[in-house]
Amino acid sequence: MSVEDDHLAQAVEALDALGEFEHPWMRGGLAGIPRHRFVPDTVWIPDAGGGYRALERAVEPERWAEAVYAPQDPLVVQVDDGRPALPGIGRAASSSISAPSAVLFMLRALDVQPGDRVLEIGAGTGWNAALLCERAGPDRVCTVEIDPALAARARQALEAAGRRVDVVCGDGELGHREHAPFERVIATAAVGRIPHAWIEQCAPGGVIVAPRIVPFHQGGLLRLVVGDDGTASGSFDGGVMFMPTRGQRRPRFDPATLISDDAWERSVEDTTALDVAALDDVHARFAVSLRVPDVHHLLEPDRGRGRTLWLGDAAGTSWAVVRTATDGDGDGGDGGDDVNRFGPRDLAREVHDALVLWEKAQQPRLWDFHATVTPQGTTYRVGDTDQPFAQDPGPPGR
Numbered sequence: 001m002s003v004e005d006d007h008l009a010q011a012v013e014a015l016d017a018l019g020e021f022e023h024p025w026m027r028g029g030l031a032g033i034p035r036h037r038f039v040p041d042t043v044w045i046p047d048a049g050g051g052y053r054a055l056e057r058a059v060e061p062e063r064w065a066e067a068v069y070a071p072q073d074p075l076v077v078q079v080d081d082g083r084p085a086l087p088g089i090g091r092a093a094s095s096s097i098s099a100p101s102a103v104l105f106m107l108r109a110l111d112v113q114p115g116d117r118v119l120e121i122g123a124g125t126g127w128n129a130a131l132l133c134e135r136a137g138p139d140r141v142c143t144v145e146i147d148p149a150l151a152a153r154a155r156q157a158l159e160a161a162g163r164r165v166d167v168v169c170g171d172g173e174l175g176h177r178e179h180a181p182f183e184r185v186i187a188t189a190a191v192g193r194i195p196h197a198w199i200e201q202c203a204p205g206g207v208i209v210a211p212r213i214v215p216f217h218q219g220g221l222l223r224l225v226v227g228d229d230g231t232a233s234g235s236f237d238g239g240v241m242f243m244p245t246r247g248q249r250r251p252r253f254d255p256a257t258l259i260s261d262d263a264w265e266r267s268v269e270d271t272t273a274l275d276v277a278a279l280d281d282v283h284a285r286f287a288v289s290l291r292v293p294d295v296h297h298l299l300e301p302d303r304g305r306g307r308t309l310w311l312g313d314a315a316g317t318s319w320a321v322v323r324t325a326t327d328g329d330g331d332g333g334d335g336g337d338d339v340n341r342f343g344p345r346d347l348a349r350e351v352h353d354a355l356v357l358w359e360k361a362q363q364p365r366l367w368d369f370h371a372t373v374t375p376q377g378t379t380y381r382v383g384d385t386d387q388p389f390a391q392d393p394g395p396p397g398r
């Protein structure tokens with residue numbers, strides 16, 4: 001048995017023990033479509049400086065195989081859109097092969113049936129497309145990849161594995177009209193708004209599964225069922241984290257560059273009733289992100305000396321810095337915590353109001369929210385309540 005086969009067998013066993021194989025085909029797919037045949041010889045692992053360093057199969061074969069088959073970890077296969085700044089050193093991940101556990105989680109949500117026409121956004125290595133093909137059948141899967149080199153590589157790997165999948169190089173946010181309609185659409189890159197093309201190109205009753213990312217929050221898998229009136233509705237599950245599509249990348253939120261000395265001088269000093277500690281709760285953060293999706297936040301960990309919360313809108317025009325009380329009682333003192341705010345928006349107030357609404361709604365969890373996507377925007381409700389919790393008035397994505 002080769003070192004790769006050894007790791008493959010161990011991964012299948014581990015995933016089985018975790019109960020990840022809901023259907024026998026999933027186990028067969030994982031075992032029968034070896035991941036290492038899709039992964040390039042150079043992969044990228046995190047380095048101490050927050051970037052990546054190359055891991056070469058020829059140099060560290062055991063470590064490479066271990067990384068390829070880690071059941072719960074994704075593996076970066078491309079950095080900096082294929083143009084690393086220095087040889088062997090990368091700044092940002094631009095493609096990865098998703099963790100097997102995350103892939104299975106999404107496949108369970110997608111619920112592909114034999115014969116379904118499936119659209120995947122983000123071919124990456126082509127491995128997930130091979131799994132989709134295993135279930136849907138030959139010539140039923142179309143996968144779109146924006147990076148030409150990755151698309152060519154995925155096409156080659158799928159052909160070598162004998163999987164008849166159509167690999168298209170293009171912008172997956174536009175779907176792929178030529179092969180529509182689809183019964184299933186799966187995005188393996190995250191979006192803030194569901195592109196309208198995906199709904200238009202999905203047959204009524206079809207399912208769309210897409211990870212969510214907005215400046216305030218990353219995580220949550222949206223599963224929508226398409227209606228026969230051009231709308232789609234569904235709910236969220238899990239905390240899967242995916243890189244955004246290229247069109248939805250945002251610069252990293254960096255308060256140091258956002259807040260100049262001059263702006264600090266001109267900022268308004270105030271107090272806020274915002275309960276900073278409430279943002280430690282992932283469900284609270286998710287709920288707030290539905291109300292203020294375009295606000296970035298950075299919250300210092302609690303080291304017992306008071307905490308700082310930085311908020312900034314995506315437009316870069318408004319920010320707020322909240323410092324929690326340092327008197328030790330954590331109650332924010334008499335009039336609340338100190339805040340410096342700048343710009344037309346009162347971001348501390350917006351986040352405070354969103355948290356109050358979440359409290360009033362009995363602290364719903366991520367999976368308690370229901371989404372309805374129409375050509376006019378997205379409405380979020382808690383369960384089947386009439387009153388919307390939040391409305392994204394923006395049109396659907398491209």
Ligand SMILES: C[S@@+](CC[C@H](N)C(=O)[O-])C[C@H]1O[C@@H](n2cnc3c(N)ncnc32)[C@H](O)[C@@H]1O
Nearest residue numbers: 095122123124125128145146171172188245246
């Ligand atoms: C997490 S990886 C996908 C993993 C892949 N499904 C696999 O099995 O290896 C995300 C991929 O989405 C691609 N991508 C990003 N934006 C895209 C877009 N607008 N259209 C198509 N692909 C996109 C990236 O280049 C990257 O390869």
